[in-house]
Amino acid sequence: MKPRPSFPARLAPLESTGPAGARRAAATSGAHAHPGRTSGAVGASLPTRMATSAVQERDYAAVRRDMVQRLTRSGIADATVLSAMGSIERHRFVDSALHAQAYQETSLPIGLGQTISKPGVVARMIELLRQGASGRLGRVLEIGTGCGYQAAVLSLVATEVYSVERLRGLHERARENLRTMRLPNVHLLFGDGMVGYAKGAPYAGIIAAAGGGDVPVAWTEQLAVGGRLVAPVAGLRGAGQAIVVIERTRQGLEQTLHEAVHFVPLKSGVA
């Protein structure tokens, strides 16, 4: 019988970047590899692949726990956010060649020139979105689905998640990534998120994963009284981006500025 590949065998492809490395990584990641790439596993017996996959899943659970501990040390205190970050398998949202980096404090490419935010930024923005909430948030709108990771995290902290993406390729990738996760409260929409999504309004929370100059008026209009909007905005602190939180109160909109961030640009139209 073929010897069972050891754990470093899966990590190795990271050093050898490129399609061959990606294929090797996919070949050892069993049932969780991207569809169409699993043919590389020909030659490994089924039990071998299943055993390897089980080892990897256990291992990812351990690095995910480390990530949550790091988030706690960095100041994330909302137990609901930490639990959601600990539950969603971030590695499944990135290319198999990037699996070993999935839980590091780094943004990662997700295709079409876009990136998935660092775990710390995802956690921080969702914590800001929830501030003051007891239990789950109500309906939440996300602008910029990307690979679908943040939408999956949001699905565990909100009752319904509407997530809009303007790039068809990424909208479809997110659909594929989320398909097996059974998150019935996530609604993926293809369109221009600059206009929000009026059908789901009013929202308890709106979160943008792309940054522009001003916050589109449609977003604040679609916010419920007591609802909060969290978005990266440019030009408020020097030339860079910073997180802005806008809360709709009975008296009107209240805005607070938070730390500097670096997000991909918010663009209009679809592609």
Ligand code: SAH
């Ligand atoms: N939350 C995402 C991060 C994606 S990066 C994740 O977890 O992967 C930001 C995304 O915003 C990109 O996919 C980009 O295409 C998208 N985007 C930019 N402008 C947009 C707009 N007007 N409407 C919808 N999506 C937009």
